[in-house]
Amino acid sequence: MGSASGGKRRYQSFRNKQRANMSFFIVVIFFAVFGIIVFTEIFLIDERGRGAGVLVRHGSIPYHHRTQDKPDYEDALQSDDYISIRMGGGGGGLDDTVGALLMGRPVIPAAPVFQDNGQDHNINEAQLPPFPANFTPVDGAWQIVNGTRYKFYVFSAFLDARKGQRAIRIIGATKTRGADRVWCRFWYKTSEANSTSYASKTVPAKLKVIRENWNLKYSACFILCGLGNDQIVPTAVSVVAKVKQAPSNILSVINNYNETKPASKMGVCVKALHFDYNKALQLLEFIELHRILGVDHFTFYNHTVGAQVACLLEHYINKGLVTLLPWQLNMVSQKEIRTEGLFAALNDCLYRSMYKYSHVILIDLDEFIIPKHNDTLPQLLSWLSTKVNTEATGSFSFQNAFFYLQWGDDDWVYTSDDPIATSLLTLKKTRRKTKLHPHKQRSKYICRPEFVVETGNHFIWEFIPGHNTFNVPADAAILHHYRICEFGGDDCIQTASTVDVTTFKYRDRLVEAVGSLYEQYRKVCSLPDLPPPPRRENYKLLNFFSNR
Template sequence: MKKIKYLKKITPLLFVITPIIIIMGWTTTIIGELIRRQHKPSVFCPWLISEQSITPLKNTKHLLVSAYTDQRLGGFDLRIIGVFKRDFVDPLYCSFCCAGFVSETTPSIILPHSDHFGFPYGTMDVLCRIPDNCDATYVTLLTAPSTVNISEQLWIPIRNKKAPKKAENELNFTVCISTLFGDYNNVLQFAQTLEMYRLLGVNRVVIYNTSCGPELNRLLKFYSQEGFVEMVPWPIDKYLNPSRGWNFAEHGGDLHYFGQITTLNECIYRSMERSRYVLLNDIDEIIMPYKHDNLNSLMDSLQPHPNVAEFLIENHIFPKKYFEPSGRFHLPQWSNVPGINILEHIYREDPNSSYHPYKMIVQPRLVEQSSVHQLLRNLGEQFYVPKEICRIIHVRVALLKSLQLEELNEDKRLWDFQEKLIPNVDKVLRRAGLLTED
């Protein structure tokens, strides 16, 4: 009975003391964990996440663009694509945000792209090793192997995190358009090109936009809302003085052609786990099959070459100063739409013997680094597609200016698609509010 009375007396006290003991235990554990973390590099992260397509790297002259897992390189399993000052490349260290905590730093390997055309800035890849047992979600680069002041760094997200399964929604063809700049407003040719690509079987077009004209901006918004075009903001002119040309000696500036090489490489990695093939060409070029009605059939015919990383397509200029004489495609509804009507230009240059410009269809999983006209580093082979099978239709200023009309070749390949192309162009222009006549 005495024991029961004693328990009755201390029971209320236990209800008070027990939570205090538990809280003290939790507090001790938390304080211990915080003390432990002061002596190790594990701290909460990330603090500042970059939402931009271009991220300045603190205490350097470098710009980070994007980070992608890359399981192909044996030990180095992350690739960061960036724009670096070529004469100012010191060692860099990778730091990862692993499920909310900062990892220990790991040294990096910096791989410059060999094509920079003499400009002070060029595209570079930084290869990092993700630490063991790290579920990495964000990464940043440091100039010293220390996480002191790491809370001041900007972190960029890691893309393509998981090795892909054969996705049911994998795209067959993605077109990468490197850079729009200088208030480009060639609306009619742009609409015709995109609708031609849609007829050929392209699933998505990725465009890096620095600036464009007001009418083209309206059209781009429509295509983006529809999902056919993926727009990537590219404000490179906020950080550098980008060149409007490809040759530093002639054009000057900090970076080749508004960062064309950087954006092409970024687009390849962006598409690597979601597209079988990537077409790398300019906005006024169409990679056109001549023996097949679509790109799927073209590539099926080339499957005896399964290990080809790059299929090179010869570029043929259609000078815009020469018009088809009948005027059958000089359509009145397009008269107020700015830009070139590619259906009116049917006369083709043949490249001269000394210069054969090419663009590419690539298998992105076999690509490491690309330039504009060829791959720089790849895991496969190279194949020149015969021009009788496929060539580029490129309506622009004549390249061989001395040629007269009678020296050009008549080529009406685009007319094979006119019955579907014209109403499709009308429809997209009307929906974008750029076509008022029926």
């Protein structure tokens, strides 16, 4: 008996040692794997001494703002953080070269030296590929960056000279993590013997991945190309993977800044139209109601639209009310990049609108910011400025209210004989969810572009230092969002609801505007006949089934 008990104790002791050894082995394996990850992150992904530029990656968890992050203007453009540049060759910089060319004097190009973590990169511009003879600088079209390991595209370039820090800010799309290092080649237009030529200057780029990337393989990004305080603003810019590689893209540099003519108008930005979008009446309702609300201009991005919408947009473009930019990004939507690269579109529109419009609304086609008491959005903002100090306000956030399309139409629809009036969503759908989403969840905003660094879908990710968001109270204005149940099915209409007829104050003006345009372009744009209003004798039956 004692022998059996002793054997059992020895066996138990042996098993305990086995478990202890196994635990130790697991801990060793864990730290080994962790060490490999850290080693890879430091030496293979964020290696500073290799290549041309510097890579900055922000947290990729969506809808999480890390307030401790250094602002873009301190993190991306400060001279002590940016790659320092000094001019070689006896002090003759490229600005002198450009100036001499503009004056018609022959010059010998200087060789600037770039310091990258103690390593000098001697670059003689005369030895680099010249401006491509068959290229013309383009604004607002996706162009490829050749020679990179992963997909890399650029769309537009803007002078960003706020807070005394100057850079060319390029809107692009590339790998979310471990993106390729790239260079910026500035192009300066010169004239020689009745022909146009270009002098160049090459600087290292700094890449900043846009935060809202949903952890997908590719993300919208900023490529920042530093400009000296006295450096001439280039005519165009190219992004190259290697300085001695011929450029495959030429972007016109947009400079909207005009200190003598401050902006005072309001613009709207809408993400890419896709899936052959062809809802002609919805487009007319969106544009005309926003015009009533005080909007002066609309910027759209065209991935794919149908013939009727394309026709209507063409007429708005001819009137100067719409800018339509092509949007053919060679990345798989939702698998490689979020929704046709929407965050590139939103930030492009932000910088494109800067100094042209005092306020910009970034919104979708089924959304409208509706004031409760004021008639227009400029009047609302003016009224808010009398209640609170909005001088430092960079954006005004509005809470989201769902007007689910599965809810029945308003009663007045069954008493109207006007097919236009009874077809407009903002007039026939008056029942909304009682509970509003909190700010930053489904909310939309009106921003002041010159105070914003990086914008997102539902809120501003980063402001110029000293600016912030003002959360507009729901009793002043809310976001009307007309859509089906967000999670599929019809369960959403079981939630608590209320009737909101705030848009009725626009009914006469909206019906007249949309009706007039629909009739004007019915034949030209092959617009379909609208369904007749619901028959009055069926009103009670229809109302019973739609609200049960």
